[in-house]
Amino acid sequence: MKVKVLLFTVGVLLMFAVASAAAMGPQEYWPGERWRTSTPEAQGLSSAELAKAFDFISEKQINIHSMLLVAHGYLVLEAYFYPCGRQDLHDICSCTKSISSTLVGIAMDKGKFRSVREPLADLFPGRRIKNDEPRKRRITLEHILSMSSGMDYPLLGEPRLAPMREAPDMVQHILDLPMVAEPGAVFGYNSGGSHLLSVLVTLRTGQTAEEFARQNLFGPLGIRDISWPTDAQGNSRGWGDLMMRSPDMAKIGYLFLKKGRWDGKQIVSRRWVEEATRKHIDAPGAAGYGYQWWLRDDPPRFEALGRAGQRITVHPSLDAVVVFTGEGFEPGDVGSFLGAALRSDRPLPEDPAGYAMLQTKIAAAASPPAAQPVPKLPSIAIAISGKKYALEKNGLGILTIQFAFTGGDTALLEMTLGEGRESHPVGLDGVYRVSRQSPDAPPVAVKGAWLSEKAFGFTYNAFAKAKKISALTVFQENGISLTVKDPYNNLDMTIAGHAMK
Numbered sequence: 001m002k003v004k005v006l007l008f009t010v011g012v013l014l015m016f017a018v019a020s021a022a023a024m025g026p027q028e029y030w031p032g033e034r035w036r037t038s039t040p041e042a043q044g045l046s047s048a049e050l051a052k053a054f055d056f057i058s059e060k061q062i063n064i065h066s067m068l069l070v071a072h073g074y075l076v077l078e079a080y081f082y083p084c085g086r087q088d089l090h091d092i093c094s095c096t097k098s099i100s101s102t103l104v105g106i107a108m109d110k111g112k113f114r115s116v117r118e119p120l121a122d123l124f125p126g127r128r129i130k131n132d133e134p135r136k137r138r139i140t141l142e143h144i145l146s147m148s149s150g151m152d153y154p155l156l157g158e159p160r161l162a163p164m165r166e167a168p169d170m171v172q173h174i175l176d177l178p179m180v181a182e183p184g185a186v187f188g189y190n191s192g193g194s195h196l197l198s199v200l201v202t203l204r205t206g207q208t209a210e211e212f213a214r215q216n217l218f219g220p221l222g223i224r225d226i227s228w229p230t231d232a233q234g235n236s237r238g239w240g241d242l243m244m245r246s247p248d249m250a251k252i253g254y255l256f257l258k259k260g261r262w263d264g265k266q267i268v269s270r271r272w273v274e275e276a277t278r279k280h281i282d283a284p285g286a287a288g289y290g291y292q293w294w295l296r297d298d299p300p301r302f303e304a305l306g307r308a309g310q311r312i313t314v315h316p317s318l319d320a321v322v323v324f325t326g327e328g329f330e331p332g333d334v335g336s337f338l339g340a341a342l343r344s345d346r347p348l349p350e351d352p353a354g355y356a357m358l359q360t361k362i363a364a365a366a367s368p369p370a371a372q373p374v375p376k377l378p379s380i381a382i383a384i385s386g387k388k389y390a391l392e393k394n395g396l397g398i399l400t401i402q403f404a405f406t407g408g409d410t411a412l413l414e415m416t417l418g419e420g421r422e423s424h425p426v427g428l429d430g431v432y433r434v435s436r437q438s439p440d441a442p443p444v445a446v447k448g449a450w451l452s453e454k455a456f457g458f459t460y461n462a463f464a465k466a467k468k469i470s471a472l473t474v475f476q477e478n479g480i481s482l483t484v485k486d487p488y489n490n491l492d493m494t495i496a497g498h499a500m501k
Helices: 047-060 093-109 141-145 161-166 170-175 191-205 209-218 246-257 270-276 331-341 352-366 379-384
Strands: 064-071 074-080 294-296 301-306 310-315 320-326 388-391 398-404 410-417 420-427 433-435 444-450 455-462 467-476 479-486 491-499
Touching: 047 064, 047 331, 047 352, 064 246, 064 331, 074 246, 074 352, 093 141, 093 191, 093 209, 093 246, 093 270, 093 301, 093 310, 141 191, 161 170, 161 191, 170 191, 191 209, 246 301, 246 310, 246 320, 310 331, 320 331, 388 479, 398 479, 398 491, 410 444, 420 433
Parallel strands: 420 444
Antiparallel strands: 064 074, 064 320, 294 301, 301 310, 310 320, 388 398, 388 491, 398 410, 410 420, 433 444, 444 455, 455 467, 467 479, 479 491
16 A cells, blocks of 8 residues: 655654653553543543644644544543544555554464564465566565565555556465565565465465454454455455454554453464564664554654554553544644643543533534535536436546436435446535445445536545545536546546437
């Protein structure tokens, strides 16, 4: 997955906190279906300072979906931003990589791997691998874990990801990549390698990574509801696309905060946690890279990191875990307010007014905005209502598009794609209409407005998949022009179409 190098994560202003929160006397605690909660003040944080984060998010119109802070085992902040809600599974993007690494660790604890020194030939026996050379034969499991395999993967940007996804056999495609460096010599962000980790779990355990995780990781942590797509061969996608809820993301961080222990059991060995979260190689914009975990300093911390703002950040010295989800924002911009809220290693005096203000802002963030009056529809709206337009071949795979306007505050958008048909209500009053194509499908929120006599703009917000597309449809005589943009995902294209009889 694409990952920005210059990352400023939670803790930018942690200079306001003491070096250690051990004096708070953290108790042995394991969240079940729900986290226990506390006022921020009881855990040494300021409610009033936390509330400032919401003003900043609103003022800057930041595309954040959720924000959670666990301090000393207490959930002191849990916020969702409309239209995202607590019940929604969310694509954690490349945070999936840290899950894949953890599953390798659990499998190793069970004796399914001899060591991280196992060479590529032993990991994938029977595979005929192209570009075979001495350097490729020196690749080990540890090199794959630390993204230092030396395979032809650029530093960042992942131009190899699309060809990998399109390959009929992803594993073979990855293994066949040419070498560009000695294994262990240089960091290269490699989603292909992360997928190999998932496949290796399957090869050594006989279960898909999802099945193995449900039994040995998610199940013990009380994580019940997840969605994990597979490749064409049925392997869980080790590099990304795992979907889970934000409180469950916090459980993964809490497991690592507790050195792999959970409710009296060692889910993953302490040794693996320590190895996975220590520096194995230099990585740009970071204090180093472990086994699919990014390392930071000031203060020391480690994090699972994903495209578009997904984060699980663990602060061992502060006994804290922070989770963010979103679509195209830098968590550090918001995280600085969380850092400023940390005031003490001991409980603060309660602040009823500050706490009430914080709760008001949390509730407001989760609520839809007030509906706006719907302007009179232009005459062309009736003329094109229900008319289907065939689109030229495009990278989004949209074959046809049509709108229905009935004069109320809701329109209807219908599209056919290579994989099926989508139908979504469209809010015309400035409020998203949220819909699902099936009970198991991720939600999509759409709103739109007529911008001129012939131009209709709409926002297609697949928030659970961290994608937010701005679209402009210009209606012409017997045709349309559809322009779609998503700056964070490098999407900017114009698609022509013609009216179908």
